[in-house]
Amino acid sequence: MATHRLSFTYLSQEDLLDAGCFDLxxxxxxxxxxMLDFEDHRILFPEKIVQIFDQASQDRINCLPATLLDEKICGAKWVSVFPRNPKKHDMQNLSAVFILSEIETGFPVAIMEGTLASNMRVAAMGGIAAKHLAKxxxxxxxxxxAGxxxxxxxxxxxxxxxxxxxxxVSAKTAAEEEQFINELSPLIPDMNFISCQTVAKQAMEDADILVTATSAQAPLLKAEWVKPGAxxxxxxxxxxxxxxxxQCDKIVCDxxxxxxxxxxxxxxMYKxxxxxxNDLHADLHELVSGHKPGRQSEQERIYFNAVGLAYVDVAIANSMYQRATAAHIGSSMNLQDTMVFEHHNIVAKIRL
Ligand SMILES: NC(=O)c1ccc[n+]([C@@H]2O[C@H](COP(=O)([O-])OP(=O)(O)OC[C@H]3O[C@@H](n4cnc5c(N)ncnc54)[C@H](O)[C@@H]3O)[C@@H](O)[C@H]2O)c1
Incomplete structure (x- = not known):
């Protein structure tokens, strides 16, 4: 008799780290x-589903699906954003889980920790933008x-x-700046780190690359600190x-x-x-495909804003799953041994 067992791979964050998936x-x-596949219409990317539980704090859980037609993978990121977590619970504000299914049978192939992939995606998009746009x-x-x-x-x-x-680095508290430096300096030993004691101007003025990544809702970065060429x-x-x-010469978005x-x-500003x-120079995929130029002079000030494209998250999660599978890392978990009415003792388990 054919076996009707269904199983999937479970990957914790530690599994992903052990498999070498923390690879920007x-x-x-x-x-x-x-992004090139997206230009070629090889990605299905429906609207995300948003559920907000508190309008003031914007505590929310979103479901963001996407399909990679060439890889034959349909996935979804289930992501929680609870901005008060760091202060209230001394925990991260964002946590995520991915589910990946293959699209031959539709069965799930992986369920995995998603915070790592999600945060790597945000940085990867910034990094790709910098490759084309930073001096x-x-x-x-x-x-x-400093989060x-x-x-x-x-x-x-x-x-x-x-x-x-x-x-x-500048943040709301000097303690966070210290933590940033303590965690990052062993990873980048040739970098000179400076804690700016919460003074944003000191961090940003005259920098070649500027990053704002805050939970604030305020005009923290001043135009006068952004030098030509930044x-x-x-x-x-x-x-x-x-x-x-x-004052920027080019604006690029994801x-x-x-x-x-x-x-x-x-x-x-748009609203x-x-x-x-007309003020937009390009979406990032147009720089990657070469349809639009990146930086064209040493003097240009260039602004990049990414809001997050979930199909990129799903693609990164899938590449992590592939790498972990190749390294035989992860736990195989049964979804079912067989179909419901095939269980030999189903008569004892059904409640009628
Ligand atoms: N663009 C995207 O795709 C994307 C994806 C995920 C998260 N985000 C956003 O990125 C932001 C940062 O996320 P995170 O996970 O790093 O958050 P986090 O809570 O880990 O860090 C937030 C940082 O903001 C700093 N901050 C807050 N108010 C400040 C102020 N007034 N002055 C200076 N610093 C201040 C805090 O000190 C802290 O270092 C959030 O707004 C989040 O929604 C964007």
Whole structure:
């Protein structure tokens, strides 16, 4: 008799780390390929589902599906964003799980921890943007925000701009800056880290690459601190004054259309009639495919804003699953031994 067992691979964050999946080069390569697949209409990318539980804090759980037609994988990211977690529970605000199914039979193949992939995706998109838009000889990077996204961003920026040698970090508290430095300095031993004691100006003024990755909703970054030739990656919500974008020579988004529906600085400017489609230089995939140019002069100030493309998350999660499987890492879990009415003792288990 045919066996009707169904099983999938379960991957914890520790499994993913053991399998060498914390690899931003891999994440960037996968993200680039997937953006090209998207241009070729090889990706299904329906609307995400959003459930907000508290309007003031924006505590929410979102479900973001996507299908990679070439890889024959349909996946979804189930992601929680609870901005008060760090303060209330001393825990991260974002947590995520992925489910991946193959599309020959539709059966699930993997369920996996998703915070790592999700945070790597954010940084990978910033890194790819920097590859095209930051000055080649960038040496100084400044941060407002010292949380999970900021840490991951620094790693990606160092991959694409190995010339970076000074990192200045500012956050809401000096303790967070210290933690950022304590965690990152062993990973990037040739970087000189400077804690700016919460003074954002000190972190950002004169930096070649600027990153804001905060949970604030305020114009923290001032235009006068952004020097000619700088590349700015905007990760969070509203965190820069409008004049930053207004003085930039190029604005690049991961997806402009999505940006117009959100609430970060560019979205606010768009809704207030201060920014239009004509102000956009390109979506990131157009730089990757070469349809639009990246940086064209040493003097350009360039603004990059990513709001998150879940098909890239699913692609990175799938590449992690493939790498872990090749390394025989992960736990195989049974979904069912056989179909319901085939269980030999079903008569004892059914409740009628
Ligand atoms: N663009 C994307 O695709 C994407 C994806 C995930 C998260 N995000 C956003 O990125 C942001 C950062 O996320 P995270 O996970 O790193 O958060 P986190 O809670 O780990 O860190 C937030 C940081 O913001 C700093 N901060 C808050 N208010 C500040 C202020 N007034 N001045 C200076 N620093 C201040 C805090 O000190 C902290 O270092 C959030 O807004 C999140 O929603 C964006």
């Amino acid at each position: 080069r891999m994440a960037m390569e996968v993200a680039e390929k997937t 080649k000889d960038s040496e100084t990077i400044g941060f407002i925000g 999970e996204q900021a840490k991951m961003h620094l790693l990606a920026m160092k991959v694409v701009r190995p010339s970076l040698k000074e990192c200045r 590349f700015y990656s905007h990760v969070g919500g509203w965190e820069d004054e409008y004049a930053v974008a207004q 997806d402009w259309e999505t940006v117009t529906h959100r609430t970060q600085t560019l979205s606010r 207030e009639g201060l920014l239009s489609h």
